[in-house]
Amino acid sequence: MEQTVIAVDQILHEALRVSRDHDDARVVRLDIELSPSGHIDPEAVRRELVAEASGTAAEGAELSIVTAEHHYRCSSCGQLFTSPAGSAAVECPACEESAVALERPGVCVLTSVEVANPASGSD
Numbered sequence: 001m002e003q004t005v006i007a008v009d010q011i012l013h014e015a016l017r018v019s020r021d022h023d024d025a026r027v028v029r030l031d032i033e034l035s036p037s038g039h040i041d042p043e044a045v046r047r048e049l050v051a052e053a054s055g056t057a058a059e060g061a062e063l064s065i066v067t068a069e070h071h072y073r074c075s076s077c078g079q080l081f082t083s084p085a086g087s088a089a090v091e092c093p094a095c096e097e098s099a100v101a102l103e104r105p106g107v108c109v110l111t112s113v114e115v116a117n118p119a120s121g122s123d
């Protein structure tokens with residue numbers, strides 16, 4: 001049985017690397033983008049990240065998890081465009097021929113990391 005591998009440990013690894021670059025600053029927010037072709041439940045990613053982050057600098061971080069739009073390329077004119085439509089093929093906005101969905105690399109991408117800034121902390 002084939003299973004989608006969610007690279008949650010890689011996401012966390014990257015977040016903690018950013019934390020170390022900032023004198024082990026606490027991670028306050030992670031922005032994560034999921035591939036629409038991965039069919040991943042954002043809540044499953046959230047649960048796994050919360051569990052994995054426990055006891056690290058990323059514990060308690062706010063998690064923003066969004067599913068990316070589908071990317072398409074027209075097979076007739078080569079036009080690239082995005083569409084939130086979930087179908088495998090949609091109509092090209094330029095020439096109205098059918099376009100096919102592009103696979104994106106990776107199922108789970110960390111798009112930004114926000115760490116606490118000790119210089120502007122509340123204490």
Ligand SMILES: [Zn+2]
Pocket residue numbers: 074075076077078079092093094095096097
């Ligand atoms: Zn086209």
